[in-house]
Amino acid sequence: DGGIxxxxxxxxxxxxxxxxxxxxxxxxxxxxYWYRQDPGQGLRLIYYSQIVNDFQKGDIAExxxxxxxxxxxxxxxxxxxxxxxxxxxxxxxxGQGGHFSNQPQHFGDGTRLSIL
Amino acid sequence: xxxxxxxxxxxxxxxxxxxxxNCSYKTSINNLQWYRQNxxxxxxxLILIRSNEREKHSGRLRVTLDTSKKSSSLLITASRAAxxxxxxxxxxxxxxxxxxxxxxxxxx
Numbered sequence: 494d495g496g497i498x499x500x501x502x503x504x505x506x507x508x509x510x511x512x513x514x515x516x517x518x519x520x521x522x523x524x525x526y527w528y529r530q531d532p533g534q535g536l537r538l539i540y541y542s543q544i545v546n547d548f549q550k551g552d553i554a555e556x557x558x559x560x561x562x563x564x565x566x567x568x569x570x571x572x573x574x575x576x577x578x579x580x581x582x583x584x585x586x587x588g589q590g591g592h593f594s595n596q597p598q599h600f601g602d603g604t605r606l607s608i609l
Numbered sequence: 610x611x612x613x614x615x616x617x618x619x620x621x622x623x624x625x626x627x628x629x630x631n632c633s634y635k636t637s638i639n640n641l642q643w644y645r646q647n648x649x650x651x652x653x654x655l656i657l658i659r660s661n662e663r664e665k666h667s668g669r670l671r672v673t674l675d676t677s678k679k680s681s682s683l684l685i686t687a688s689r690a691a692x693x694x695x696x697x698x699x700x701x702x703x704x705x706x707x708x709x710x711x712x713x714x715x716x717x
Contacts, residue, residue: 497651528707535697535707536652551704583651595640595659598705600651 496520499584499601505609506571506578514569514604516584525567526585526598529553536583542567571606581605613641613681613698613708621714628685630711632698633678641674642699643683646710652697655683690717 500515516525524543528536538551542561556575561567571578582605585598613634622628632641640659644652658665658674658681665672671684685692695710 499651526705533709535709538704585652595657595701597642597654597657598644598652598699599654602651603649605649 497584497586497599497601499582499604501604502602504604504606506606507609509573511570511572512606514571514582514584514606516567516569516601517565518567518584518586518599519565520586520588520599521564522586522588522599523564524587525561526587527551527557527559527567527569528583528585530581530583530603539569539582579607613700613706615696615698615708615711617711618709619712619714621716622688624688624690624715624717626688628688628692628713628715630683630696630713632681632683632700632708634681634698634700634706635679638676638700640701641672641681642701643670643672643681644697644699644707646695646697648694655696685713688713688715690715 497518506512526541527539530536537553539557540559542548548559548561558570581603583603584601587596587598613632616631642657643655646652656667656672658672669686674681693715695712697707697710699705699707
């Protein structure tokens, strides 16, 4: 099936620990995005990537890092510098024309991160 | 902020009734999109309307766009219990901005 796979579904972070959220897509989309969603809130952009080996900061990049070594994969690391990491994290992709063009975004089913 | 803002924040209706949600934004846009999010899931794209379009239909969905008022509305006709979800508008201006959503509850 074509789609976006986020793993794990639930993740717990200990104090001072870095954790990595996985996002894999088989839609052959160029652009990939990471969003953070807090309860009852909209989505805020953390990082985005339009092409392999390139990525840009979004509105709330502090305390997060990403890599884009393969077209299919865009992992997000939540570092210990992110003091309030508890949230629902969503990965998305968009197709030809990518990057905020007039293309819909396709979303994975999210990872819920909590602090132990 | 260029973020779209949905109104109302919450809406509760009976099955079969129509549901209308509104979105207001602050700057010029290229297009506006509506998404649905079921509880604990990712967002699903519903419809895209370009800045030069005034109305668009998709099944039971009707979206209007008034660029002079910087607003859009999403109408769901003959609602079903399965339409229960949060609905977000997203505007693009260099980046995508999502509003905080309207939580729709359709009672059977």
